[in-house]
Amino acid sequence: MTFDIGPGAKAQRLHRDDKNFHVDHEDQTETGYRRGSDVMMAFMVPGVKTTFENGATTAIPGSHLWGPDRAPRTSEAVVAEMEVTDCWVMLGGLYHAGGANITESERRLLHGFFFARGFYRGEENIYLANSAEDVLSWSPDVQKIMGYELSSPNIGFVNFKTPLQHLRGEQLDEFGDFDASQEAK
Template sequence: MAVKLPEIQRIDRSNVSAIIQAIIQDGCCIVKNFTDAETVSVVNEEVRPYIEADKPWKGDLFPPETRRCANLVGRSKTVREKWFVDPLIRTLLSKFVDKTTSNFYGETKHTYTSEAVCNIAVTFEIGPGGKAQRLHRDDKNYHVDHQDQTATGYQVGSDVEMAFLLPGVKTTYENGATLAIPGSHLWGQERAPKTEEATYAEMDVGDCWVMLGGLYHAGGSNITETEKRTVHGLFFTRGYLRQEENAYLMNAPEAVLSWTPEAQKLMGYSLSSPNIGFADFRTPIQYLQGDASDALGDFDASQEKK
């Protein structure tokens, strides 16, 4: 018996309540008319030099055919001024990622909201022959302990991360459209994702894929001979998932490089397993040292295939 794959909902950007309902139900959806083709082509041009300069990954996180443009918000004025501050993104972040709690300060009750911040912005270009990533939850990096919500339905506030992926080209099954399992944001920690359960988020230029950090997904495989699958990604997390004192701004790189490795590590010039805190896909210390070697590789040995 053929298994029916869950379908991805495609909803116009003007229908915000339907987008929110789709995310609650499926953990994802494709937003139609998020942007226009002209803006996409300007962004594609802005990232091109960085994509060309990038080197193959040696490890399991990306296939060697993939190239990246890290620091997308810093490097692309158009991303920064058009997509990044799009009111629809803010609306969805305020619904799914921002966190509000109340506490007593003395006998007065105070209510605070921590607004989402960008945790990474990066372009992924999967070249011909690139193999699919393994299905994963992006919020593994934040050690989210997912409870099984398949019976109860989704409790808004369960996720700490949300992603927006904008295709630079039409994405297809053949060129490596993102793989995803709609509904998998509801799964508990013990349920393993199976490739047969995944469907393809094929998109037109101008669309935007929205997903929660707990949704199982992966970059697809590019089985074409010539097409490059370019996707621009904006990822956001809770505003408080960072250190209280911003020592990175307060200490000069030369000073930090003179510290002991133990002090560097404890001050956060280290990586939190598996993937938090890198700069240009290097460790902070490699980055401060101006290490421009080609040795890009997995940060955490546990990511290697057994």
């Protein structure tokens, strides 16, 4: 997704991107980060130099560790100005917000890449947005990362086939375990 913010655009509220997944955030401020406690992460790559004036993203460092009772304050947020070659990496629990664009004519372009665990629905229903022809033209890595592969063992099948088998119109004589290794354990 590309965020194209023009002059006059208002700032976002501070938010956690994982709000869509109704995460029960445990307070990890004392214990330190528990690996695996997040359900998503994001990367953002600027298309132009981002500044406070053109709406650079703000965030509260360490807020991914907060429990559910601590509300974010704007005064705690810092501005992350980025050069075109920089990359923002964050966990889904980090409080952040797109800034306001107070320039006269600058557009702030930022390309975002958002990844959630395979057993959650994506925020955008891309399965309806992309044609079979388009999906089959992508590389196997892109097909996989865009969610056209099963999440092991059984999430996301269609007519007892994998999404790609379905899109290719494959006819299966019989079906077995999608991920037989799961049965062996």
